[in-house]
Amino acid sequence: MAGHNKWSKIKRDKGANDAKRGAVFTKIGNQIAIAARSGTDPDMNPALAMAIEKARQANMPKDNIQRSIDRVADKNAAAMEEVTYEGYGPGGVGIIVETTTDNRNRTLPEVKTALVKNGGRIADAGSVMFQFTRKGVIRVAETGEDVLLTILDAGAEDASEEDGEIIVYTDAKDLMKVRKALVDADLKVEEAELQYVPNTPVEISDEETSEKVMKVLDALDDLDDVVNVHTNADLK
Numbered sequence: 632m633a634g635h636n637k638w639s640k641i642k643r644d645k646g647a648n649d650a651k652r653g654a655v656f657t658k659i660g661n662q663i664a665i666a667a668r669s670g671t672d673p674d675m676n677p678a679l680a681m682a683i684e685k686a687r688q689a690n691m692p693k694d695n696i697q698r699s700i701d702r703v704a705d706k707n708a709a710a711m712e713e714v715t716y717e718g719y720g721p722g723g724v725g726i727i728v729e730t731t732t733d734n735r736n737r738t739l740p741e742v743k744t745a746l747v748k749n750g751g752r753i754a755d756a757g758s759v760m761f762q763f764t765r766k767g768v769i770r771v772a773e774t775g776e777d778v779l780l781t782i783l784d785a786g787a788e789d790a791s792e793e794d795g796e797i798i799v800y801t802d803a804k805d806l807m808k809v810r811k812a813l814v815d816a817d818l819k820v821e822e823a824e825l826q827y828v829p830n831t832p833v834e835i836s837d838e839e840t841s842e843k844v845m846k847v848l849d850a851l852d853d854l855d856d857v858v859n860v861h862t863n864a865d866l867k
Contacts (some may be wrong), residue, residue, distance in 0.1 A: 636697050638845070638848055638860075638862060638864070638866055639850060641845070641847035641849075642852065642860070651769065654855075655689050655691075656691050656695055657688075657855065658731070658855075658857075659682065659685055659686045659689060659691060659699075659858075660686075660691075660695060660696075660698070660699040661699075661711050661731035661858070662682045662685070662731055663679065663682045663683060663686060663696060663699035663700060664699045664700070664702040664703060664711055664859055665698070665699045665711050665712070665713055665731055666678040666679040666681075666682045667679055667703040668701070668703055671700050671703060671704075674769075676793060677806075677807045678811045679700070680807060680809060681806065681824065681825070682686055683696055683821070684823060685824060686699075688821070688822060691830050692860065695838060702863070703859055709733035710733055711731050711732065712731070712732060712733075712735075713729070713730070713731055714730050714731075714735060714739075715727060715728065715730070715760075716728040716730065716739070716742050716753065717753070717754040717755070717756060717757075717758060717759035717780065718742070718745050718746045718751050718752060718753050718754050718759065719746075719751055719752055719754055719759065719761055720746070720749075720750065720751040720843075720844050720847045720848070720862065720864065721749075721750040721751065721840050721844050721847065722833070722835055722840045722843070722844060722864070723833070724833050724835070724844055724862055724863055724864035725759040725762045725763070725829070725833070725862065725863045725864075726746075726751065726759065726847070726848070726851070726860065726861070726862050727759060727760065727763060727827045727860070727861040727862075728742055728851055728857055728859075728860055729857070729858050729859040729860070729861075730742070730854075730856045730857050730858060731856060731858055732856045737791075737856070738854075738856045739753075741801060741854050741856065742836065742851065742857070742859065745847065745850040745851045745853075745854060746847060746851070746867060748850070749843070749846050749847035749850050750843050750846075750847060751838060760827075762829060762830055762831070762863055763827035763828060763829055763830060763861065763863065764827070764828055764830055765798050765803045765804065765826075765827060765828075766788075766802070766803060766825070766827075766828040767799075767800065767801035767803055767805060767806025767807075767809065767810075767824075767825055767826075768798065768799070768800060768801075768822075768823070768825070768826045768827060768828065768834045769787075769798075769799035769800075769801065769806070769809065769810055769813065769820060769822065769823045770793075770796055770797075770798060770799075770820070770821040770822040770823075771797040771798075771799060771813060771818050771819060771820055771821065772796050772819040772820075772821045773796070773797060773818055773819055774792050774796065774797060778797060778818065779792075779797065781813075781816050781818065782797065782813065782818070785801045785809050785812035785813055785816065786801065786809045786812060787801050787809060788800050788801055788802060789811055796821070799813070800828065801865040803825055806824075806825060807823075810823040824859075826859070826861060828861075829861075829862070829863030830863075831863070832863055832864070832865035833863050833864055833865060834865045835864050835865060835866055841866055844862070844864045844866060848860050848862060
């Protein structure tokens with residue numbers, strides 16, 4: 632299984648920089664607020680637990696996390712919803728854009744503009760999604776055969792060593808269960824989230840197209856309403 636490549640690493644670096652200036656806190660706060668609609672107790676709400684975990688990984692202050700949860704009871708708070716858009720980028724690569732928004736009439740034009748200005752286009756719903764599978768993805772900051780065996784015994788579907796760490800893939804519904812098993816096994820879990828993983832990565836062989844793809848992905852990721860951008864482009 633593939634999907635973790637150059638874009639994945641760049642997203643992590645961008646996230647760290649965004650956390651320093653607070654931009655990532657707004658995005659994660661919206662995700663927490665949406666997840667909290669299904670229950671404000673993370674022990675009973677896996678989606679909320681995962682959003683809170685993501686916030687902690689970004690060093691989001693506890694007060695910010697709690698305020699995001701409390702928004703579910705605030706009748707004056709803007710109604711947020713999750714909307715996913717599909718598109719194509721340079722070289723015909725598939726792109727999935729996950730957003731949280733209180734105004735689709737603002738978000739869709741912004742996504743369209745970011746695509747079109749950078750050599751891409753918006754796509755009809757379902758025309759790109761079938762090229763991906765929703766998976767749990769966990770980063771473990773360890774390597775070695777014993778670690779791999781522990782990961783697979785924990786219920787992971789697949790795992791591979793990449794750049795001094797192990798990328799773990801799970802069924803979407805098993806993400807939090809597998810993450811807990813890895814933590815209980817004293818493995819160093821760096822990140823755990825749901826992603827759209829490409830079924831068959833599209834290899835980009837020339838540097839010019841690769842740079843164009845990176846530019847459109849970067850432009851999308853910079854939008855305030857965008858929480859995650861996925862592609863089937865193999866940009867190793």
